[in-house]
Amino acid sequence: MAMLKNLSALTILLPITIALLPRATFATVGIPDCAKGVTGDCGFGFFKIIVLGDTSAPTGECCRQLVKAGKNCHNQFVESIVSSRKPIRGTITDVYRRSNETWNNCSATSSVSPPEPAH
Numbered sequence: 001m002a003m004l005k006n007l008s009a010l011t012i013l014l015p016i017t018i019a020l021l022p023r024a025t026f027a028t029v030g031i032p033d034c035a036k037g038v039t040g041d042c043g044f045g046f047f048k049i050i051v052l053g054d055t056s057a058p059t060g061e062c063c064r065q066l067v068k069a070g071k072n073c074h075n076q077f078v079e080s081i082v083s084s085r086k087p088i089r090g091t092i093t094d095v096y097r098r099s100n101e102t103w104n105n106c107s108a109t110s111s112v113s114p115p116e117p118a119h
Contacts, residue, residue: 038062045058066102071107078096
């Protein structure tokens with residue numbers, strides 16, 4: 001009976017922890033200046049997809065914001081997460097793979113052109 005009670009408490013607390021931890025983690029990761037045009041909701045969505053392995057797809061608007069910020073900016077954000085040693089799902093290789101998949105999917109479907117690379 002005590003085991004069932006503990007399992008019930010865990011069932012309630014685990015989703016709450018999962019829901020709150022990423023927002024707190026996202027807030028403490030250094031967001032590059034180039035990403036200021038990406039809304040908090042879109043940034044958090046990308047964080048969930050890239051870092052936590054969420055299988056949902058970003059919205060078209062979020063993809064437009066990402067592509068407008070540019071690949072270099074996207075890479076800076078991912079590097080800041082990896083170097084922060086925050087909890088991730090899977091390996092660092094998984095994070096980079098999800099990052100590339102996200103960028104490739106967004107850049108293929110977005111009507112916005114990425115910025116020209118700085119020389």
